[in-house]
Every structure is written in structure tokens, then in C-alpha cells.
Amino acid sequence: MPSLGFLKKIRSKDSQGSPSDFKPGSPTTAKDKDKFGSPISPVLSKTSNFFPEPDAHSNLPSAPTASSDHDMTGAGTHLVGQSAAANTQQVPSIRNMVNGPEYPSNGQHDSAYAAATNNNNNTNLPQINAPAAAKATREVRETKGKYTLPDFTISRTLGTGSFGRVHLVQSKHNQRFYAVKVLKKAQVVRMKQVEHTNDERRMLQRCRHPFLITLWGTWQDSKNLYMVMDFIEGGELFSLLRKSQRFPNPVAKFYAAEVTLALDYLHSVNIIYRDLKPENLLLDRHGHLKITDFGFAKEVPDITWTLCGTPDYLAPEVVSNKGYNKSVDWWSLGILIFEMLAGFTPFWDSGSPLKIYENILKGRVKYPPYIHPDAQDLLSKLITADLTKRLGNLHGGSKDVMQHQWFAEVTWERLAKKDIDAPYVPPVKGGQGDASLFDKYAEETEPYGATGEDQFGKLFPDF
Numbered sequence: 204m205p206s207l208g209f210l211k212k213i214r215s216k217d218s219q220g221s222p223s224d225f226k227p228g229s230p231t232t233a234k235d236k237d238k239f240g241s242p243i244s245p246v247l248s249k250t251s252n253f254f255p256e257p258d259a260h261s262n263l264p265s266a267p268t269a270s271s272d273h274d275m276t277g278a279g280t281h282l283v284g285q286s287a288a289a290n291t292q293q294v295p296s297i298r299n300m301v302n303g304p305e306y307p308s309n310g311q312h313d314s315a316y317a318a319a320t321n322n323n324n325n326t327n328l329p330q331i332n333a334p335a336a337a338k339a340t341r342e343v344r345e346t347k348g349k350y351t352l353p354d355f356t357i358s359r360t361l362g363t364g365s366f367g368r369v370h371l372v373q374s375k376h377n378q379r380f381y382a383v384k385v386l387k388k389a390q391v392v393r394m395k396q397v398e399h400t401n402d403e404r405r406m407l408q409r410c411r412h413p414f415l416i417t418l419w420g421t422w423q424d425s426k427n428l429y430m431v432m433d434f435i436e437g438g439e440l441f442s443l444l445r446k447s448q449r450f451p452n453p454v455a456k457f458y459a460a461e462v463t464l465a466l467d468y469l470h471s472v473n474i475i476y477r478d479l480k481p482e483n484l485l486l487d488r489h490g491h492l493k494i495t496d497f498g499f500a501k502e503v504p505d506i507t508w509t510l511c512g513t514p515d516y517l518a519p520e521v522v523s524n525k526g527y528n529k530s531v532d533w534w535s536l537g538i539l540i541f542e543m544l545a546g547f548t549p550f551w552d553s554g555s556p557l558k559i560y561e562n563i564l565k566g567r568v569k570y571p572p573y574i575h576p577d578a579q580d581l582l583s584k585l586i587t588a589d590l591t592k593r594l595g596n597l598h599g600g601s602k603d604v605m606q607h608q609w610f611a612e613v614t615w616e617r618l619a620k621k622d623i624d625a626p627y628v629p630p631v632k633g634g635q636g637d638a639s640l641f642d643k644y645a646e647e648t649e650p651y652g653a654t655g656e657d658q659f660g661k662l663f664p665d666f
């Protein structure tokens with residue numbers, strides 16, 4: 204049993220959806236259903252468009268087939284079929300992108316992945332060729348973006364974390380909005396997170412995928428580290444989930460499917476994410492997910508031992524300090540799906556991490572009766588301590604998860620191209636630095652851009 208001192212993160216904010224509403228065995232009440240009304244309901248009619256081939260065995264509303272050339276991002280269609288090499292040529296250096304008028308659209312972020320996963324197979328699962336994906340990633344991300352504070356106008360805090368905060372910023376060169384994560388070096392060192400922080404930068408630099416945040420570059424001054432990312436305008440899935448209390452089955456399925464594709468990609472390039480939770484899932488302006496916060500991501504071809512993560516989401520092999528592998532992300536996916544469907548995490552226990560650990564090790568999950576049987580079947584196969592039985596960790600890898608009955612109507616290739624409408628479109632004014640969907644935070648009082656002696660500079664050579 205780990206002591207709290209080992210842990211990087213305790214779940215903060217208003218933390219946990221309370222399980223108090225759930226009385227095992229009691230049916231879902233009409234009142235429960237009403238709770239779904241806000242803020243998902245205005246677009247709930249769109250749930251029927253998520254997955255155009257409805258599963259005959261599911262209770263989803265039957266769906267009109269979305270037109271095959273429909274692309275709600277306005278970006279995806281022209282990408283399909285581009286070669287990774289062609290795409291590489293189109294992506295200018297980061298410095299040029301900030302300075303120049305031809306800043307790439309989000310669509311270009313997607314195209315290396317699209318090219319790497321493009322195939323003519325009959326199956327609707329993207330056939331990801333890991334070495335090709337990794338190569339495409341490397342080719343696209345060889346630029347080494349270096350910025351300075353005067354490149355940006357810093358505005359409000361979008362979110363805070365264990366070591367720093369994330370600001371909305373505007374580039375003075377192209378007037379576009381970005382998010383800059385600011386980490387205090389002293390705090391990173393004090394909390395023994397130097398390696399994780401360097402890993403975060405390296406992993407983000409390497410990754411390129413439609414559902415992963417894009418890192419454009421970094422810099423440092425004598426006190427802080429800075430990471431420039433896309434500003435993802437729709438806020439955290441966490442906020443949407445708390446407001447909605449819990450998601451209807453198809454809504455949870457949509458988000459779970461996008462996360463599954465992102466995990467499939469990360470694992471294909473030997474990266475474990477290790478911090479899956481709704482706080483780290485942001486919604487873009489069209490309602491698609493972006494995974495942020497790679498503070499725990501690690502390149503591991505095989506097994507690792509570090510104890511990190513957020514209590515509710517830790518797999519038993521992590522809690523009991525055994526070596527672990529990519530399977531921990533599949534466990535966390537199970538916890539995420541459970542939380543989306545139930546509104547609380549399965550091992551939650553009066554907010555006490557130690558009790559949560561005990562519950563994780565006991566491994567008993569009570570499924571609320573309103574969870575769809577197919578979802579429950581998938582959850583029982585993900586939230587299983589036995590690594591020889593955990594879905595995602597078996598011979599079929601992530602394909603076993605993607606081919607599970609709960610995901611039967613998901614057309615994975617279209618989903619990977621963002622060619623399926625999201626269930627909820629955040630009410631934001633795109634491209635205008637609209638941060639209205641983010642919680643408000645007290646602002647930093649110490650000015651950025653400190654000069655003078657840099658005690659820790661050598662520890663962060665890549666920033």
C-alpha cells in the first residue's frame with residue numbers, strides 16, 4: 204500500500220461526483236433522466252448521428268446515416284490520402300508558423316496520423332502500422348520551437364495543476380490564441396518531477412494525433428518552464444460531466460471511442476499515458492476530444508515500476524507497486540467509462556485516497572442498474588486485476604477493446620478522421636480566445652520572465 208507521499212496528484216477541484224444518488228438495485232428515476240438535460244440536451248438529438256451503423260442489439264436510437272463526405276471539422280476531408288512525406292513538406296518550422304501568415308490548420312495536425320493509418324482493408328478498424336506511425340511522427344515534429352515571453356501576450360489562467368498553471372495567450376506575431384503551461388522549476392525539483400517534466404516535453408514533441416494536444420514549442424527563464432500548445436476552447440470533459448451528472452450511453456461511448464483511438468496510437472509508439480481522467484480531456488470547438496497533460500507519459504517498450512497517477516484511476520498493479528505496462532491505461536479507460544456512465548468512480552470512498560487504494564485492491568465493482576449490459580461487460584473486462592484477462596492487454600491488444608460489443612456501431616476509420624459528429628458542441632466563439640468555458644482561478648502574482656541566477660537550468664536542457 205503506497206503512502207500518500209509517493210503520489211504526485213490528489214484529485215483536486217470539486218473532485219468527485221458523489222455516488223450518494225446511486226442506491227444499488229434501485230432503478231433510474233425520471234428525475235435522474237432530467238439531470239441529463241443540461242448541458243448535453245440541446246444537442247442530444249445528435250446522439251443518433253454518432254455512429255452511423257447502429258448496433259441491432261443496443262438500445263441506441265436508430266440513426267440516419269451521416270453522409271460519407273460530411274466533415275464537421277471542415278479540415279479532415281482534404282487530408283485523407285495525403286502522404287506523410289507530402290505533409291511534412293507542408294509544415295513550416297514553428298518559428299515560421301508563428302511569424303508567417305500561413306499557419307497550419309488543425310487539419311494538418313491530423314494528416315500524419317491519417318496517412319500513417321490510411322489503408323484499404325475491409326475492416327473498419329484503423330490498421331496502425333506502428334513503425335510507420337512513429338516515422339511519420341518524427342518527420343513532422345523535427346522542428347524545435349523556441350519562443351520567448353515577448354512573443355506572447357499572457358492572459359487569464361485556464362487551469363492549474365500540481366506544479367504550475369496553464370494560461371491563455373495570444374501570439375504577437377500571428378494574433379492566434381494558444382495555451383501556455385508554466386511550470387515552476389523549484390516546485391518541479393522539490394516534488395522530484397524533473398524526469399517526468401522532461402518526459403512530458405519529449406513525449407508531446409513526438410506525438411501527433413487528432414485526439415492528442417499539439418505542442419508547438421517551449422522556453423525557459425530562470426524560474427519557470429513554458430510549453431506552448433494549441434488552445435482547446437471547449438473546456439474540460441470534467442466540467443461537462445459534472446454539469447450533466449452522468450452521460451447517456453451513446454455520449455459516453457463517443458468519448459470513450461476517441462480516447463481508445465488515442466491510446467491505441469500512443470501504445471503503438473510505445474508510450475504509456477498513465478493519467479487518464481476527465482480533467483485531462485479537453486473538448487475542441489467542435490466537441491472532439493484532445494488529451495492534454497503528458498506529465499506522466501512514458502516511453503516503455505515493456506515494464507515500468509514508477510508509482511504515479513491519480514488515486515481513483517490507479518490500476519491495482521500500480522497501487523501494489525508491481526511492475527506494470529500499457530495495461531494500466533486500459534484499466535483507466537474502464538474507470539473513465541464507468542465515471543462517464545455513473546457520474547462517480549467505482550472505487551470512490553469518501554474522498555480518502557487510502558480507502559480508494561483498499562477498494563482498488565479488493566477489486567469489487569458495484570454496477571448501477573442503468574449501465575447498459577454491453578458497457579458493463581466491457582467494464583468488467585477492463586477493470587480486472589488479472590492482467591492475463593484484462594482487455595487491451597491480451598493477444599489482440601487494443602483491437603480487442605475496439606471490437607467489443609459495446610463499440611459495435613463505431614466506424615473507427617471515420618471517427619479517426621473526425622468524420623462523426625460530436626454529441627455536444629461547446630458554445631464558444633472559435634478563434635477569438637473565448638475562455639468562458641473554463642473555471643476561473645486566482646492569478647499568479649509573481650511576474651514571468653525572471654532573469655538572474657538559474658539554479659536549475661541544467662536540469663531542463665530541452666526547454
Ligand SMILES: Nc1ncnc2c1ncn2[C@@H]1O[C@H](COP(=O)(O)OP(=O)(O)OP(=O)(O)O)[C@@H](O)[C@H]1O
Pocket residue numbers: 212361362363364365366367368369382384416432433434435436439482483485495496497498
Ligand atoms: N491546451 C490547453 N488548452 C486549454 N486548456 C488547457 C490546455 N492544457 C491544459 N489546460 C487546462 O489547464 C489544466 C491544467 O493543465 P495540466 O493538467 O496540463 O497541468 P498539470 O500541472 O500537469 O496538472 P495536473 O496536476 O493535473 O497534472 C487542464 O486541466 C485544463 O483545464
